[in-house]
Amino acid sequence: MAVFNEKELEIIGEYNMPGIYGAPDAIVPKHNYPITPKENMLRMLRGEMPLWVPNQTLDNNAIQPDIMPDAHARNHGGKDWFGIEWEYEPLTKAAMVKPGTRALSDLTNWREELTFPDLSKIDWQKDYEENYKGRIAEDRFSYFVIVNGFFERLADLTSFEDAFCYLLEEPEELTAFYDKLAEWHIELIKIAKKYYNADMILFHDDMGTQISTFFSPNTFRELFLPQYQKVTKAAHDLGMYIAMHSCGCIKTLMPLIIEAGFDAWEGQDSANDKAAIMREYGKDLAQLALYIIPADMSTEDAIADIHKRVDELAMTGRFACRLRDEKTDREVNLADELYRYSRLKYLELAEKA
Numbered sequence: 001m002a003v004f005n006e007k008e009l010e011i012i013g014e015y016n017m018p019g020i021y022g023a024p025d026a027i028v029p030k031h032n033y034p035i036t037p038k039e040n041m042l043r044m045l046r047g048e049m050p051l052w053v054p055n056q057t058l059d060n061n062a063i064q065p066d067i068m069p070d071a072h073a074r075n076h077g078g079k080d081w082f083g084i085e086w087e088y089e090p091l092t093k094a095a096m097v098k099p100g101t102r103a104l105s106d107l108t109n110w111r112e113e114l115t116f117p118d119l120s121k122i123d124w125q126k127d128y129e130e131n132y133k134g135r136i137a138e139d140r141f142s143y144f145v146i147v148n149g150f151f152e153r154l155a156d157l158t159s160f161e162d163a164f165c166y167l168l169e170e171p172e173e174l175t176a177f178y179d180k181l182a183e184w185h186i187e188l189i190k191i192a193k194k195y196y197n198a199d200m201i202l203f204h205d206d207m208g209t210q211i212s213t214f215f216s217p218n219t220f221r222e223l224f225l226p227q228y229q230k231v232t233k234a235a236h237d238l239g240m241y242i243a244m245h246s247c248g249c250i251k252t253l254m255p256l257i258i259e260a261g262f263d264a265w266e267g268q269d270s271a272n273d274k275a276a277i278m279r280e281y282g283k284d285l286a287q288l289a290l291y292i293i294p295a296d297m298s299t300e301d302a303i304a305d306i307h308k309r310v311d312e313l314a315m316t317g318r319f320a321c322r323l324r325d326e327k328t329d330r331e332v333n334l335a336d337e338l339y340r341y342s343r344l345k346y347l348e349l350a351e352k353a
Helices: 037-046 069-076 107-113 124-132 150-157 160-169 171-196 217-237 251-260 274-281 299-314 334-352
Strands: 011-017 026-031 060-063 085-089 094-097 141-146 200-204 241-246 264-267 286-293 319-325
Touching: 011 060, 037 141, 037 319, 069 085, 069 094, 107 171, 124 171, 141 171, 150 160, 150 171, 150 217, 160 171, 160 217, 171 200, 171 217, 200 217, 217 241, 217 251, 241 251, 241 286, 251 274, 274 286, 274 299, 286 299, 299 319, 299 334, 319 334
Parallel strands: 060 141, 141 200, 200 241, 241 264, 264 286, 286 319
Antiparallel strands: 011 026, 085 094
């Protein structure tokens, strides 16, 4: 019978990392785990059994340099890489494109009206030295966040309405624009590796509503698949993994996301049957999740929810999450519960093997 060793949850140090998505810097505990958090996360991504469900809040170094205009604009408001103005909304703790803002009069004018940012003009080494040196723990897995992917960028530069029209009416011009955008993203990926030694890219591109995708799988195959294959190949050639963050109900795109070369998908819980997707595609595509426990959820219900999440999504070893308990004074440490329960379940699996 599997037995959990409580000594594994002894705190033996701490990690200090800059926040992402506008969150403040965080100090989190370092535990007496049997293997490093990095090795455990790598096992999950390689399709091997980890020893516990990776809690990325504790186990990963998350990197989103505020020196990137996209990061600053999305997290605080202001202008992004391409000059689009973003407005910060305190209630949602996020920013949206300022109404009426448009950087591109028409897609067909992108060569004349758009200036692609020169990434070499940014002092990445200085940013690393001042903000990250000594804070990217080598025993934790590191991922680098890139927001505003291919579809999102088109909508930001023009409008959602026009973006949908361009998908149908200007496929050749859109492909030319995306070819250039892919080259630019590949340069950014190289920077993530060279200066921050990232193990993975988390690439954002929301592609759906609450009930369906923005466009058909055929449109994805024609316009987005070739670009994403370039981007994922670039990451893999540098020895990195790459995950797609894409909100909305996008189950119909899963085979194409796999074909594009992504190693994992971070999606929206409330818009997808994550358990069904894991059963059908988990062998080829790991799942990541922002897992929020609301402040008004009772501790009993929160523990039960964690157990259910592990039982439904994690028993093949292809699941990791960013656990966030919004009740700061809860009497039980839910991160410890996630570790303890998943560790025990995996020990039981190992005994049966």
